[in-house]
Amino acid sequence: MSTDAQQQAARDWNHWHQERTATVAAPYGPLSLTGTHWLSDYPEGRILAVPGHWAEDGDEVVLTAGPEDGLSVDGKPFTGQVRLGADRGPIDGSRVAHGGRRLVLLSREGLWAVRDFDPDSAARRAFRAIEATPYDPRWAVPGRFRPYDASRTVRVENADGVERGLGLGGEIAFALDGVEHTLQVAVEGDGSLWAVFADATSGDTSYRFRFLRPAAPAADGSVTVDLNRALLPPCAFADHFICPFPPPGNTLSIAVEAGERRRTDG
Structure with a gap:
C-alpha cells in the first residue's frame, strides 16, 4: 500500500471510529x-x-x-x-x-x-469513549471466503449464560506475518460477513471477545480482512445483551492489538 493510500485508510478509520462512538453514545444506542x-x-x-x-x-x-x-x-x-x-x-x-x-x-x-x-441509563451517563488502537496497515490484509456446501448451526454459550444456535455460512482465510489463520463467519442478508472471535488479548488488554464485519466478498471469494475495525460487541456496553461467544476454532493464537479494545467510563 502506498503512503497516500495508507494516509487515506487512516483518515477513513478515524471517521469510522468517530461514527462508532456517536452511535454507541446515541440516546437509544447499546x-x-x-x-x-x-x-x-x-x-x-x-x-x-x-x-x-x-x-x-x-x-x-x-x-x-x-x-x-x-x-x-x-x-x-x-x-x-x-x-x-x-x-x-x-x-x-x-x-x-x-x-x-x-x-x-x-x-x-x-x-x-x-x-x-x-436514554437516562447510568451506563450512558458514565460513558466517555471507546478505547481503540489507531489504524495500522499491518492489520488490513487480503483474505479469501470459502463458503460451506450448506449452512451450519453450532451451539455456543451466550453472554447471559444460555446456549443458543449460531448460524455459520463459511470461513475466511488470511495470513498475518506469514502465518495463515481462519475464522468461521455468518453470511448476512446483504452478503456481508460476520465473525465472532477472540485472540491472545481477549480478557486482558481487550474485551473478552469481539466482532468483525467484512464487506461482501467479490465473485472470486476475495475479501479484505481489516482487523483495525474489530468491534466491541453490544454486551461490552450493557450486561443485558445476549451476544454469542466465539464458536470453536474462532480464537486466534496471536495478539490482535488493533481495533476497539474496551469501553472507557468517566
Whole structure:
C-alpha cells in the first residue's frame, strides 16, 4: 500500500471510529439498554420493571395496559389490548414507549422478551469513549471466503449464560506475518460477513471477545480482512445483551492489538 493510500485508510478509520462512538453514545444506542426481561420468567404477565401486562400468544405478544401504565403505542397514548410482533427496526422506532423509554419486543428460538431502552441509563451517563488502537496497515490484509456446501448451526454459550444456535455460512482465510489463520463467519442478508472471535488479548488488554464485519466478498471469494475495525460487541456496553461467544476454532493464537479494545467510563 502506498503512503497516500495508507494516509487515506487512516483518515477513513478515524471517521469510522468517530461514527462508532456517536452511535454507541446515541440516546437509544447499546448503552441505553437497562433490561432484557424474558416473558417465560413472568408467567403471570407482570414485569416489575416494565408497565403493562405482557402475554405470549403463539407468534405474537398481547399487551394489555390501563391509563395508570402510561404507555404509548405507535406514538399515541394507549389503553386496552394490542397484539404485537417482534420489533426489527431502529430502537427509536419501536411500537411501545413509556415516556422516553422504548420497550422493544425480542423473539429468540421461540422465546419472547421485552427490552427496556432508557436514554437516562447510568451506563450512558458514565460513558466517555471507546478505547481503540489507531489504524495500522499491518492489520488490513487480503483474505479469501470459502463458503460451506450448506449452512451450519453450532451451539455456543451466550453472554447471559444460555446456549443458543449460531448460524455459520463459511470461513475466511488470511495470513498475518506469514502465518495463515481462519475464522468461521455468518453470511448476512446483504452478503456481508460476520465473525465472532477472540485472540491472545481477549480478557486482558481487550474485551473478552469481539466482532468483525467484512464487506461482501467479490465473485472470486476475495475479501479484505481489516482487523483495525474489530468491534466491541453490544454486551461490552450493557450486561443485558445476549451476544454469542466465539464458536470453536474462532480464537486466534496471536495478539490482535488493533481495533476497539474496551469501553472507557468517566
